[in-house]
Amino acid sequence: MNEDDDVLLIDDDVAEPSSENTGIQAGDELYKIKNEFESLNYEIVQNRIRQDELRRHNKTSSTTKELERWLICFFIGALTGAIGVVITVSIEALSGLKQKWLNNLFHPREVESHVSSFVPVLVWCWLDTSFVLISGLMCAFLAPVAAGSGIPQIKCFLNGVRFPKVIRLKTLIVKVLGIILAVSGGLVCGKEGPMVHAGAVLAGGISQGNSLSLGITTSIFEHFRDDHEKRDFVAAGAAAGVSAAFGAPVGGVLFALEEAASFWNQPLTWRIFFCSMTSFMSLNYGLTAMKTDLQFGNFSAVGLLNFGKFDNSMWYYYELPLFVLMGVIGGLLGACFVQLNKVITINRIHLRPSRLAKTLETGCIALLSTCAYIVMLYVNPYCRDETEDGPAGSAISMKEFQHLRMNCGPHQYNTMSLLSFGTPETAVKAMFHEPYDFFHSTTLLIFLPIYWLLACLTYGISVPSGLFVPALLCGATWGRLVHILMATICGVEKISDPSVYALVGAAAGLAGTVRMTLSLCVIIIEATGNLTLALPITAVLITSKAVGDLFNKGIYDTHIHLWGVPILEWEPPPNSELIKATGIMSKPVVGFRSVETVRNLYNELASSNHQHNGFPVTDANNGDYQGLVLRSHILLILKNRLFYDPSRPQDLLSLTELRSAYPRYFSVSETGIEEVDMDKLVDLRPYINKSVHMLTVESTLESIFRLFRALGLRHAVVVDKALKPIGIVTRKDIARFRAENEAVHRIPIDEFRQSHVYYD
């Protein structure tokens, strides 16, 4: 194999059947293949097994399977919604307590004058740091993969790359607890990205009917234990997560489709939508039942992140060029954000911190954030009078408004409280809905750069942290600044409401950072519940993404590329129609003969030169290419000691055996093969998947790319004119071509890979 194979290796890291040549799908199939060159014995065995299969198949007929799929989707949706309720209620409770305590410390009831702020500042710093430290500890030591938003990991998973430990119960628990603590601890992060991850993990767990972490294995849903089915359910789970996070069921479906990025399948889409809708309903019933101030079953308080009602949202057609300009600003700011975060992330990795160091880093950043909040509060000179419903002129009720007086007079509030004391969700709402003159431009100008830098610093540390809310909040802040500027120039009555500007800014900020397109647009439209703003939002998103794309990739894709994960993009690399299969394939081919010695099998599987999942098999007599056999099948054959004995019918692996080990396969040394077995033979013929796609020396990279992309392939064999395998093209080879071609961070990838920082 190519010598720099270790640069992009994750594909073959986990012994796992691909979706096309899937273990189980192929397993279903291979028993049915009538091999005309086989002996009669063979026929008999295979017939027996085929009848067995048929009986099984009738037992769990396709209608039952379909009903079960719907049932699973219902549970995924319901539980994702429930997790959303848990997260929301916990954060509100925890940060509510924290705020109440701090408020009492800063402004004790009995003393109406200024008191020393030393104690409350200390308590605040201590609280935040310890919340975040706990979150960081859990994350670093229990589930490092739970760090960050989880969206890039899910994106990789849906793209067809197994990211180890992403879909695990432990990851889910760390993610949920971690995000509650991180948000309550005042970190600059949102809970929306982690919701998507949570939904995906739930989907992975429920659909498999077992939990290897808990040691529970049931026989229910066992027919869904293959990569293809699991991926479909995980897509549904991700959709349910988005749906619960933003109150956007359609946006959730589009998110799953945009990221899953395979073939649009009507029944699947329909199921994903059902799941997404269930999650939306579950969250809403849950929230309205838990929160006493909401009417049960009233769906106006939709989503974890509630944008609130946009009633006063007329805009003027002459503002459209301005909105496009705001899109440009959003794109530029987003590109800066990504670039800065990339530099920080690369440096963070070059230091190769220990787990403890990573935990301490989270604590430091928490401390830094809290100090920044406190400084902002003290620096901000703008106050508002206190009334029964919150600050005078505020659109936000007392209940939601987290108030601090700080340097303001009695019966006044510091306007910065809305931005830096409550949860980021409250701040977003304040940006969207507070009237024109509520925030002074100085307040916003103090807040924006500090918050932006904190967000940039925070994304990538070892705690669960979403990026949506910080991006929205920064965008909304400069959106309001643009509004203030325009109002000064043109007069406030000639331009639209500040809420429109804040929303446009938020959309631009988000699109410039994450670079999602249709799903983001629909998410924002659904979250605002207003189609009138659809055109400016669309225009802004298009501009912002286009401008950002001129400079770099989106934040998720940037991180994925830094990890060196071989995901396939939307379109083939440029000039790929000029490149032939021979130019990208790996050679020589590691393959087996149709009847092979145990020694050869063992040695190749144990080889450290490669970690292939599929091996081409050639005819033992004439060397003709027969098809592919999977690593997992060979492992199971060896473990079950199904050696070839020409004198009697061969025992074959049963479907149950094939499924039992999914998805955590063992290594070849665990098969219990000893030296005495080494010269025995194994007959691979019944396990060959013969209906595989062949490439010729004339196949262009372009057509290979489209084949892999559309069918979710992982490997295909290149044959010469005599049908002899001369090379193998893997997903990695295609991804590597692009990486080399575009010279993306050769060295960092390599180091990332060796440091195993994200997926050890």
Added chain:
Amino acid sequence: MNEDDDVLLIDDDVAEPSSENTGIQAGDELYKIKNEFESLNYEIVQNRIRQDELRRHNKTSSTTKELERWLICFFIGALTGAIGVVITVSIEALSGLKQKWLNNLFHPREVESHVSSFVPVLVWCWLDTSFVLISGLMCAFLAPVAAGSGIPQIKCFLNGVRFPKVIRLKTLIVKVLGIILAVSGGLVCGKEGPMVHAGAVLAGGISQGNSLSLGITTSIFEHFRDDHEKRDFVAAGAAAGVSAAFGAPVGGVLFALEEAASFWNQPLTWRIFFCSMTSFMSLNYGLTAMKTDLQFGNFSAVGLLNFGKFDNSMWYYYELPLFVLMGVIGGLLGACFVQLNKVITINRIHLRPSRLAKTLETGCIALLSTCAYIVMLYVNPYCRDETEDGPAGSAISMKEFQHLRMNCGPHQYNTMSLLSFGTPETAVKAMFHEPYDFFHSTTLLIFLPIYWLLACLTYGISVPSGLFVPALLCGATWGRLVHILMATICGVEKISDPSVYALVGAAAGLAGTVRMTLSLCVIIIEATGNLTLALPITAVLITSKAVGDLFNKGIYDTHIHLWGVPILEWEPPPNSELIKATGIMSKPVVGFRSVETVRNLYNELASSNHQHNGFPVTDANNGDYQGLVLRSHILLILKNRLFYDPSRPQDLLSLTELRSAYPRYFSVSETGIEEVDMDKLVDLRPYINKSVHMLTVESTLESIFRLFRALGLRHAVVVDKALKPIGIVTRKDIARFRAENEAVHRIPIDEFRQSHVYYD
């Protein structure tokens, strides 16, 4: 080839490059292919041409192309919106005049008592019949393909099947004029389906930068003249049509994706959404500018079919089982509708009517409809008092309410007027928004069966006619009946508003008939502008589609199957993993050698046994399979007399020549080849697409299906172990397999095919 080849033939009917082995895409590619076995001469020629290509390529670089695509999408959207405005305003003007005249005739101002209704009834019948007759005449004689909703035709087009003459300017004009006359003439049909078709035609026309019908050929956008690009634009046009028809930009995108059904491509989807959004905005600005009663730029009056505001739309959770039951009713009624319409359509075709007969049929049905309306009006005994704003207690204003007194007293109106005198859109709105006691159950019970039968009879006659509105109206009618029933049983205050029941019924009716899923759901949610009803609507749509699918296919698919069009479904046919390529391929292969005589080429192209578009080419020396060559390329070679002369470098076709003839290729007899040329040679080597997907004898139908479906292939060659082509699998072969397996209408398909009724 197989003898029943003519059963499913449309695929190969039009000499047209496929999307995978596209003429132009392959053309782009083939010049770049470095054929290592070729002589030096060849190299020189190819290098020259490659540089030529490169220069061209730089001229229209990919960025320019991308910008042009966005520009085209903008124009498609803007013009589709404009056509929506034209249709709406024309229908309102025309039917407004008709209604005013009839109203004056029925109730002349000077006479306050009953007058003879003989004259007005006659005028009504005469008006309606003549409107529809004109529409039918245009349709039957000018563009038979403009009949019906156009959605099935667009579905076929997007599925990869060329439906002749669907994307033509003439078709568009007939469609627009025809639907205006048909709706004004009181036919039971809607204008929404035709809007989708109109958008698609516009897209086809604009993106090609020329109109062969008008004889205009420009050089702009010439690089978009291939099937693949055109299909993408047509998808955008269809989305724009849905967006304009229902005020549902997201629904439009989902419709295009659900029907286009290929591979989800992020940049494409994003463009489609932009197009859809432009159409929505264009329609709204147009409508608000044209209609004096609307505020310019106010987007509450969205879409051609305005569902109105659903403000009072709380529902109770205990109603959910009832809604599911309504879904069952919708599914059953829909299945009956499809079955009845199928029988009618088959009989209609068996009679093999002439064009004149088809025109007369439209007149008869118009007359029948009008008579039915008049009878319903006379039979309905329920009247309402007249007030300034329309009937007392009505939610619909005087402006929209088309009133007739008929058998009612002075200063009263017949409640049936709302249903059978105005446009169907008014009737739908009345169903959705009139208060609980507005319609008496008897009125609805009279209206429902008659309207249902008329709708069933109308769909399939030779006028442009959409099915959405009739299906919605029937559904809403029985939805209200269910509400009345429930109100009688439980009391009106314990159940939700009649508007909710009407909407649920409408959704059930529509889903039971057309069986669309996600896009329909989003369309309804967007048209109502209310997420509260999302859950019941989803539940109802799922049930209704599932129940309907137990009995038959949706109305569009039924018609497509009756036409014998080989579209590919979502999933491979059952048990397809047991079927090998050898079981479905056509053989012997019609192929050529790499250097072939003109005689052989001419004879095969002129052969009436087949109409293949792609031919496998084998090496002239050793018979090895080389790749595919396209019919269109061979035709152009022959026409340009580019014969093989070993003594000098060969002239090659230029890209411009390859594009010039797209999409209407000529027949082989028009190439001007004479007997003296017959023994000359043609060198096909530069035109071979070598990067094609090969199938082996071991390929299963399942994997072949997925390959064709995902990549939009039209043909693939099956090779044996020595790489010799032994058969060819076309889209038709796959579709035929399913048809034969499920025994769908062998005889009718055959006769349809021969009668050329839909696509002559």
